Amino acid sequence: MRYYSWKAELLRVAIPLLVVAAGCALFDLGLLPLLAAALLACAWLLRHLQRLSDWLYNGAKSDPPEAAGMWGQVFDVIYDMQRESSQDNDRLQAMIDYLHASFASMSDAVVMLDPYGNIEWCNASAHDLLGLREEDDKGRQLVNLLRSPAFLRYFEAERYQAPLEMVSPVNGLINLSISVSFFGKRNRLLFARDVTRTHRLEQMRKDFVANVSHELRTPLTVINGYLETFSEHGGANPRWDRAVDQMLQQSRRMNLLIHDLMMLSRLESVPKLADESVIQLRPLMEMIREESGTAAKGKRRIEIDCDDKIAINGNANELRSAFSNLAVNAARYTAENDRIILRWYQDDYHAYFEVEDTGIGIEPQYIPRLTERFYRVDQSRSLDTGGTGLGLAIVKHVLIRHRAELRIRSAPNQGSVFTCVFPKSAAVQVSGKE
Ligand code: ADP
Numbered sequence: 001m002r003y004y005s006w007k008a009e010l011l012r013v014a015i016p017l018l019v020v021a022a023g024c025a026l027f028d029l030g031l032l033p034l035l036a037a038a039l040l041a042c043a044w045l046l047r048h049l050q051r052l053s054d055w056l057y058n059g060a061k062s063d064p065p066e067a068a069g070m071w072g073q074v075f076d077v078i079y080d081m082q083r084e085s086s087q088d089n090d091r092l093q094a095m096i097d098y099l100h101a102s103f104a105s106m107s108d109a110v111v112m113l114d115p116y117g118n119i120e121w122c123n124a125s126a127h128d129l130l131g132l133r134e135e136d137d138k139g140r141q142l143v144n145l146l147r148s149p150a151f152l153r154y155f156e157a158e159r160y161q162a163p164l165e166m167v168s169p170v171n172g173l174i175n176l177s178i179s180v181s182f183f184g185k186r187n188r189l190l191f192a193r194d195v196t197r198t199h200r201l202e203q204m205r206k207d208f209v210a211n212v213s214h215e216l217r218t219p220l221t222v223i224n225g226y227l228e229t230f231s232e233h234g235g236a237n238p239r240w241d242r243a244v245d246q247m248l249q250q251s252r253r254m255n256l257l258i259h260d261l262m263m264l265s266r267l268e269s270v271p272k273l274a275d276e277s278v279i280q281l282r283p284l285m286e287m288i289r290e291e292s293g294t295a296a297k298g299k300r301r302i303e304i305d306c307d308d309k310i311a312i313n314g315n316a317n318e319l320r321s322a323f324s325n326l327a328v329n330a331a332r333y334t335a336e337n338d339r340i341i342l343r344w345y346q347d348d349y350h351a352y353f354e355v356e357d358t359g360i361g362i363e364p365q366y367i368p369r370l371t372e373r374f375y376r377v378d379q380s381r382s383l384d385t386g387g388t389g390l391g392l393a394i395v396k397h398v399l400i401r402h403r404a405e406l407r408i409r410s411a412p413n414q415g416s417v418f419t420c421v422f423p424k425s426a427a428v429q430v431s432g433k434e
Helices: 006-026 032-057 069-104 124-130 149-157 196-233 238-269 281-295 316-332 364-369 379-385 391-401
Strands: 109-113 119-122 164-167 175-183 187-194 276-279 301-306 310-315 339-346 350-357 405-411 415-423 427-429
Touching (some): 006 032, 006 069, 032 069, 109 124, 119 124, 124 187, 149 164, 238 391, 276 316, 281 310, 281 316, 281 339, 310 316, 310 339, 310 350, 316 339, 316 350, 316 391, 316 415, 364 405, 391 415
Parallel strands (some): 301 339
Antiparallel strands (some): 109 119, 175 187, 276 310, 310 427, 339 350, 350 415
16 A cells, blocks of 8 residues: 655645636636635535544445545555454454354353342253353352352362352252353353263262271171180190281271271261260370370370360360371371370361371372371381371361361471361350450
8 A cells, every 4th residue: 555645745735726816816816716725625524524533424335435646555555454353353353253153062061140149140950050041040159059068168269279169040850060160350161061970970889988887897796706715715726826916907907997987987978067065085095195196016205285274066076086196197107105196276267277297297299198098108108007097088088077177297207286276166165264
């Protein structure tokens, strides 16, 4: 495109005026023809301005008006800009349509929310899984449509790191996994996935473990009973004594395993905490000290550091089992005469039950997996110490039920600190201990 500068445009207007001015001077016609020529030039400029204005007013959708010189250039540049921006818009729209089409075809429910939690868009699966329909619910607050208390708590707390599992509000037989993420200016994107199949399989696994453990208990009690009798009174043949002792040891181990498996199954199958009471920590810690003192070979120095001004509200059996698992582990994974401290204290936000030891410690890469069932850092050593591999899994489940969490700090050969962090609401002030 040729570029026109203002000078060329000036010449185009000035030359006719100069010719008219020269004619006026030559033929002595006065200033009237020159004035008329100047008016004509102004009218020409105004006409182009009017054409530009009309064209823009109509959205510059049609081809630009024909014009020569700088005016033609203005029309063409605006037209090109307009065309580029409309191509950009088309590309963006195509991308949005593509994303909408792919979200719309998903079997997961997808809901887009504005920064105030109003529904902007949702796909067809949102109707099947959540009962939402774009035509009816667009612009409405999501929390007014999904009223389950668990969902309201999850949605409003804005802690979306882990998904929420809940039953579909449309069909009680469908289990959903809900996840939410922020995008743009605090807009939110909600995904709901049907996890009924996984849920059912998980339930079958839990039932299977619970049933097998239960069924194994009776025959094992009988075997255990006979082995104990043999061991106490001696068999007919002394050559069998060692074998009987080993069988007895293994059957006791199996008993422990079954006990732990049944405890885990119970914790999983009854999601709500029952039989809550206020528990004094000092007597509990003394009992745990006794238990863990006998769990390991050799003597340990177990100290108690307990804030007697606070007690804990929870299920006594479950808490005893969790705390005792931590203390027994500390005794198992420390050497003779090592020091173990059991602590109970609070700060402004939480209450803490803590077990610190100066034992073998754990390499950092193993720490995140410790609460998995049967996970052991060192198989041979754990079997040696008589553990079932389920202790920390039980601790984790008990703490979840008490809205608490387990924190682990450890360094190889320096020892470990296992801390149960309870919400402040679990700590009960004990009167008369100010
Ligand atoms: P186990 O019955 O094998 O002790 P747990 O679930 O109680 O099973 O513990 C899992 C693993 O965590 C143990 O096998 C051990 O390797 C490690 N562990 C637990 N407590 C301690 C501790 N106090 N010091 C060092 N390692 C520990």
